[in-house]
Amino acid sequence: MLTGIEEVDWASLGHAYGPADDVPELLRGLASGDPAEREAALDGMYGSVHHQGDVYDSTLACIPFLLELVADPGVQERGSLVELLTSIGGIELDDDEELDALDPEDDEFIPAANYAMAAAAIAAGADVFLGLVSDPDPEVRLAAPCALASLHPEPARVLTLLRERLTVERDTEVRLALVAALGRIALRHASLRAETVDWLDWLARAAQDPGLRLAALAQRARCAPGDIPDDVVPWVTGLLEEIRANARQAAVPGGGRTASPTLIGQVRELLEEHAAGRPAPWTEELLRTLHAALDDRVDDRIALILAQLRSPDWGQRSDAIWLCGGLIRVWRGRYEEVVRLVGEQLHDPEPRLREAATTFLERLFELGSPAADALAARLATGPAGGSRAYGRGRTGGPAAPLPYGTALVGPPGPGSADPDADPGSVPDSDPGFGPDADPGPLGPLGRTGGGPSPFVGRSGRDGALLALARAGDPRAVPLLARALEEPEVRRELLYAMDGLGPSASMLAPLLRRRLAEVALDERLYDGAAPLLYALAAVRGSQAVPEVLRVLCGAPENRRDWVREAALRTLAAFGPAAREAVPDIRRLLDADSATVATTAARALWAAEGDLAAALPAVERWLRPGATGADRCAAAQALGEIGPAAASSAAFLRPGLASRDLWVRVRCAAALWRVSGDATEALPVLLAAWEENRHARVDVAECLAEMGPAAKDAQLVILTELTRRRRHNAREGASGSHDIHQDEKLLTLCRAALARMERGGY
Template sequence: MLTGIEEVDWASLGHAYGPADDVPELLRGLASADPAERETALDGMYGAVHHQGDVYDSTLACIPFLLELVADPAVQDRGCIVELLTSIGGIELDDDDELDELDPDDGEFIPAANYAMAAAAIAAGSDVFLGLVSDPDPEVRLAAPCALASLHPEPARALTLLRERLTVERDTEVRLALVAAVGRIALRHASLRAETVDWLGWLARAAQDPGLRLAALTQRARCAPADIPDDIVPWVTGLLEEIRTSAQGPVAPGTERAATPTLIGQVRELLEEHAAGRPAPWTEELLRTLHAALDDRVDDRIALILAQLRSPDWGQRSDAIWLCGGLIRIWRGRYEEVVRLVGAQLHDPEPRLREAATSFLERLFELGAPAADALAARLAGGPTGVGPGQALGPAQGTGSGSGSAKQAGQAGQTGSRKAGQGGCGGSGPQHGFVGRSGRDGALLALARAGDTRAVPLLARALEEREVRRELLYAMDGLGPSAAMLAPLLRRRLAEVELDERLYDRAAPLLYALAAVRGAQAVPEVLRVLRGAPSNRRDWVREAALRTLAAFGPAAQKAVPDMRGLLTAESATVATAAARALWAAEGDLGEILPALERWLRPGASGADWCSAAQALGEIGPAAASTASALLPGLGARDLWVRVRSAAALWRVSGDTATTLPVLLAAWEENRHARVDVAECLAEMGPAASEAQLVILTELTRRRRHNAREGASGSHDIHLDEKLLTVCRAALARMERGAF
């Protein structure tokens, strides 16, 4: 076992954390008889030797030993090692990273060379995977198909073996992994695609097992997305119903393992919890792959989700919610019925379903309105809870998670049965696990939807020792009814200690006070403004000044402090002071010079933008600063151009100069579109030449800020805001045309 491991000079090799002299112990740990030791060793391999998918010289040195472990039937958990090898050798270089096109002195050369050498080394030993498709261990058989599809140098041979094995394999999830691997080969090798697509189409019709038919249909859609049948929705929903009615009951849990303090152990436990009590948990990954193939066929995808949300199977409904989370984040559509049905899940006895529904609704903001009644009913009759790690109170601190998301994704392929896909399903393990948000999540969703029924519940939450900070940031959409929250917010701000953690504790409260126009809190805001410690002092001052600006003339008592900060060395503080002073007094005498000093050659982009935005808020009264703003229109920094053009329009009404700059920015950076659209809406008929731009945006199905594999909590809200502003701009332009 591990012959020659001592002959390698491991100390001269490296991994993510330095010299690789600990690697022999990790390799021996993979062969241990102790399950906890094996899991700890595997975690170490992903965490150091294959950190975030990287391949080091120590990773290359491990390959022969990993292949040896895989070939030894006495080694347990070999399926996990097969997955590790698949990950190490399965990284495909982008066209821009082809090794023969890279300069050896280029910083990307060594990583690219390591990936190429890893793929070659594993491919050279990949015949070992041929025998694993019939291994007695089902976990090995589950991992082997993807390894063959990804790594074997003879794809036609692998394809034939996988199809033959399907005729004798009896394990459901392994059969699904075989079909997924067939699809992967077809995607990677165009010469085999047409034949494979035909075979998958035949299997989707002829297989006796509805799960196998669904897997074949999914892979066929993945391999030939342009040829997905028009009746895909009734076909899939019929298969799901057949799977549900033919299921024998929840999948029996595997051998229980002792918990290990590792990322892989945590992911394994989450996967096991996710699958617990479900007869066919593997349908989630099949449907995720199908949704990816359907891509912009949004109406079909919504119809599939609606069918799942009406299923008697709570697991199908939970899957639909997670799938819809990805859909609504990327694509615009008619989601009212989806949201209403998700709201109905808040009353289901299954806690995982309630959690999924709450987490989904939290991110919808105004789109969550169809679920408002369900949210209000869910919140009726008890005090609000507190979400883990997201509270604001006397003991509140800041922290960060450990481990990497990429490592978690790799680790998610280990330690449990994986949705029947063996890692080849197309989109990876994305189950969307989150902390249990409970009642505070429902309250957040209700407040973000702008429903005033949230106000008394927020008042109750403010009486608690700790308050989830997102609730404070959600108060700006509740209108005048939220004014009743001001005394409670004022009291909490008065209790905040003026220490090094002042910003983290005070900023959400200051934001909320500004949102509810709680001007009676001027003394408490001044206390924070004057008592800001050195740590993040400018941040604290800016937050306090923004709150005072929202109070307007009611903040007269703070005028001396505002005036004193006009000359602050920080542009954000000085411009925030100018805004607050203008709101309180309306006297431009000292304000305009204080702002113009940041509109000078050599000023940073951020400083220029701060001053330009402040001048834009002042509007025509600041017309004398138009010439100072003009140089910003030609800046290299896009945001300087956008802020300068918007400010110039607002102070001078000069459309001829500013409109071309704004439209160019619209095309250059999609994230500038909300700001540009707001300005176009203000211009009205004067911006009529932008009508086509606005109409084009309104007809797009894809959200302007959509990002594959990443999202922010406000992404949907910002895109919906863009659509609202675009409609307003278009209406004003059209009125001006008649």
């Protein structure tokens, strides 16, 4: 076994962490008789030799040895090795990444060449996978179909083999893998597509097993999305009911392996926990495939989800929540009934279902209002329905995969995960899970990617409170007051206070006390920024002394960030912050544009001193200022408004900037200080078309312009008729994406109404 492994100069090869001289040990570990050693070796292969899907020269050198291990029936858990080879060789280059289109000096040439060589090397030895479709080990049979569909150079031969194997295979999940592989072949090879689609259509109607019929229907839809039957909703719901009736007594037990310190082991344990107690957990992936094929048929997708949410099977209801997470993230639609039914799941005895419902509702903001009563009732009782007050710490059931990614952080802050987004926005991105994500190749656990994230935190009761607060429901206010008395407060709760209206003013004393307790150390920004945001939201001007303590006591680490956050809060307090004026004035000359311009805004709000405020802003609009500095200055002038009309000349050069955000900020500010849309409107409309992330800012300005923005009427109407959310991204989403798109729609409606009636 592993003949010739010592003849390879591994030290001269590399992987993600340097020289590959540790690879022989990893390869030997894959063949070990010790399960823990095998898992550690596989973890090492994914962690370094095939790190994040990359292919290195050491990866190429491993291929012959991996093929040898796969062919040896004495090696245990070969299914995981088949998956590893499928991942290494299954990366298909885009048209613009083809080797012929790349310059050998291009940075992308070597990675592309490695991917191409890996695919060729594995294809040359892919006959080894042919015999694995009948291997005694069901995990090997589970992995083999995708490997053959992705890597074997004779797809017609594979197609015949897999169809023949389906007639004798008895393992349910393997049968589903065979059907999925047939769909993959049809997608990759146009010459075989029509034949395969016809066969899948026959199987979807003729197979005795309802699970097999659902799998065939999902793959048929995937291969021919333009020809999905009109009766797909009743067809699928009928199949799901049949599956539920047949599988009622066949719940999947929990995982039997001991806990593992490896990443692969942790993922495996979480997936086993996710499937535990469910009669047919595999329906989740079939429905995800079907939803991806339905794409913009939003009404059909909502109808399917509603049917699932009414199912007696909690697993189907959990799947529906996850599927709706992917749907609502990308597509606009009528989700009121969906949200109401998801809210009902908060009272289910199954903790994983409650967790899924809570995490889904956290993302909805104003769209979560149909579930507000259920959220309030959930917060009035314990997790299992027993009465209890808002408790200390985090609560919730066993960790479960999130429906569609993990909410990360709150609104304001520096940086952004999207290169086209506003440079002043928050880094708020997470992996894109859901039916609209690319399923991708097989992962390390024998399931396709794009499913729920196994890396989760527990939402618990604070998640329900966050959802209620983000929905703007005043019933959240007393519960937030209780949460503020806890030793730790989830930071998203503090960022959710800006939509609660006047009733949230009662929170100001508690916020003030917590801000007074924040240490003035290197972690000041992390502790103070959410509290400062919340105090600004509730207009807690009695906290001026505590805000000044933070402003004046900021340490060197992230000092400008701290000062900006404190100054924003003082600006929100307006004249009530008059006692802070001396400290604000001292920062007008700061070396940071964000600090100086925010100080000018705070000074204007507190005292109305234009003579001092305007020069502090204008200096950051002069030639030589950076794009970010000019954006900060333009925003400050826009907030000052008509009183800053004398500064209009400083804004006009920004209308011709190469930086889109400078153009947007300067155009919006020019309108706000001058009241003349002649120069600003063309710039704003051009930015609308150039960068979708600018649309919320532009729409806000258009709504202010009213009749002066009549030339934007067609643009607004077009946006309101689009089904896809303006900020939907492939493979990623942010916790505020839905909220931002709904805000855009609200602003567009307001702008259109003002254009039509000539005023507010």
